[in-house]
Amino acid sequence: MLVDQFNPLEGKMLSILDKDGNVKDKKLVPKIEDEKLIEIYKTMLLTRVADIKALQYQRQGRMLTYAPNQGQEATQVGSIAASEEKDWLVPAFRELGAWLYKGVPLEQIFLYWYGNESGSDFPENVKMLPISVPIASQLNHAVGIGMATNIKGEDEVTLAYVGDGGTSQGEFSEALNFAGVFNTPTVFIISNNQFAISVPRKFQTKAKTLAQKSIGFGIPGIQVDGNDVLAVYAATKEAVDRARKGEGPTLIETVTYRLGPHTTSDDPKIYREDVEVEEWKEKDPLIRFRKYLIDKNLWDEEKDEKQKEEFENIVNSNFKKVEESGKISLEKIFKYNYEEMTPELIEQYEEYKNYIEKGVK
Structure with missing residues (x-):
C-alpha cells in the first residue's frame, strides 16, 4: 500500500516522474492504458489553454472575476481520472481540469464565470456538486454524500477538493472526523498550491505536512508530488479502491503551485518573489508528462502544436456562444x-x- 510506504510523518512523498519526465521507480508506475494516458494529457492541455484564454477574457472586461488554474493541472486531472463516472465530484472553485475530465461542457464553465446561472446547471450524467466558493464548506457535503452511499448500499466514491488554506477552517476537521467515524467512501484531496490568497502555507499549520493531519482522525494520509500526474493518479486510485471496498476515507495532499494569481482580483507580486515562481515553472506538470508520453512514443511535438491550435479554436468558439447567450x-x-x-x-x-x-x- 502506498499509504504505508510513503508515511508523511517520515517525510516521504510519493513521486514517480522527475521534472524532466523520467521515471524514478518503475514499480510505482500505475497501470494506465495508452488511450487513457493520452486522454489525461489532452485534458490537461485543454485546461491550460482554456485557463490562459479565460484570464485574457477577464482582463478584456468580457468576463467576471476568475480563479486561474495554471500549474495545478496534474493534481486536478490525475485525481479525477482515477475515479469512475458513477463517482461524485465535490469541488471548491479551482478545479477546472477535474470539471472538464468529469464531463462538464467548457461552455457551461465559462457561463459560470460569466455570471450566468446556467453555469451551475450541470448535465444529468455529471455527478458533481456546484462550484463552492465558501472555503471548506463543501467537505461536509461530501461526507454527507458518503453517508448516504453507505446507507443505500451503493458503491459510489466521493472525491472532495480543498486548498491548503481550507485546512485551517473548522469544516475541514469536522468533515474528516465524521468521515472517519462513519467510515464514508470519501477521498479528500488537498491542493496545496502554497498560498491561501496571500497567506503562505507555513502560516496554516505547524505540522510538517498537511497529509499527517489524517492521523488525528484515524484515517490514512499520503503526500504526493502534485505536479506529477502519475503520482496523483496512483495515490487517488488506491484511495478510491479502498473506499469502494468499504475501507473508508483517505486524505491526500498534493504538493503543487499556483503559477498565476489567486483570482483576477489578486496581485501575487505583492507577497511572493518572481524567482520562486520561476523555480516552480521548471516543475511544470504539462512539460514533464508530455516528455513522458513522447518517450513512450505516444505523443510528439507536432501533435502537441496541432492540438493546442485546435483547443484554442474550441475555447474561442465556446466563449463566443457564451457572449451570445443572452439572459436566462x-x-x-x-x-x-x-x-x-x-x-x-x-x-x-x-x-x-x-x-x-x-x-x-
Whole structure:
C-alpha cells in the first residue's frame, strides 16, 4: 500500500516522474492504458489553454472575476481520472481540469464565470456538486454524500477538493472526523498550491505536512508530488479502491503551485518573489508528462502544436456562444436546483416574480 510506504510523518512523498519526465521507480508506475494516458494529457492541455484564454477574457472586461488554474493541472486531472463516472465530484472553485475530465461542457464553465446561472446547471450524467466558493464548506457535503452511499448500499466514491488554506477552517476537521467515524467512501484531496490568497502555507499549520493531519482522525494520509500526474493518479486510485471496498476515507495532499494569481482580483507580486515562481515553472506538470508520453512514443511535438491550435479554436468558439447567450429566464434560476421546488423556493420565486412584474427598481 502506498499509504504505508510513503508515511508523511517520515517525510516521504510519493513521486514517480522527475521534472524532466523520467521515471524514478518503475514499480510505482500505475497501470494506465495508452488511450487513457493520452486522454489525461489532452485534458490537461485543454485546461491550460482554456485557463490562459479565460484570464485574457477577464482582463478584456468580457468576463467576471476568475480563479486561474495554471500549474495545478496534474493534481486536478490525475485525481479525477482515477475515479469512475458513477463517482461524485465535490469541488471548491479551482478545479477546472477535474470539471472538464468529469464531463462538464467548457461552455457551461465559462457561463459560470460569466455570471450566468446556467453555469451551475450541470448535465444529468455529471455527478458533481456546484462550484463552492465558501472555503471548506463543501467537505461536509461530501461526507454527507458518503453517508448516504453507505446507507443505500451503493458503491459510489466521493472525491472532495480543498486548498491548503481550507485546512485551517473548522469544516475541514469536522468533515474528516465524521468521515472517519462513519467510515464514508470519501477521498479528500488537498491542493496545496502554497498560498491561501496571500497567506503562505507555513502560516496554516505547524505540522510538517498537511497529509499527517489524517492521523488525528484515524484515517490514512499520503503526500504526493502534485505536479506529477502519475503520482496523483496512483495515490487517488488506491484511495478510491479502498473506499469502494468499504475501507473508508483517505486524505491526500498534493504538493503543487499556483503559477498565476489567486483570482483576477489578486496581485501575487505583492507577497511572493518572481524567482520562486520561476523555480516552480521548471516543475511544470504539462512539460514533464508530455516528455513522458513522447518517450513512450505516444505523443510528439507536432501533435502537441496541432492540438493546442485546435483547443484554442474550441475555447474561442465556446466563449463566443457564451457572449451570445443572452439572459436566462427567471424560472431557470429557481427550478433546476431540485426535482421539485421546495416550499421556500416557491415562495421566493413568486415574491421575486411579482417584484419584477411591478417594475420596482
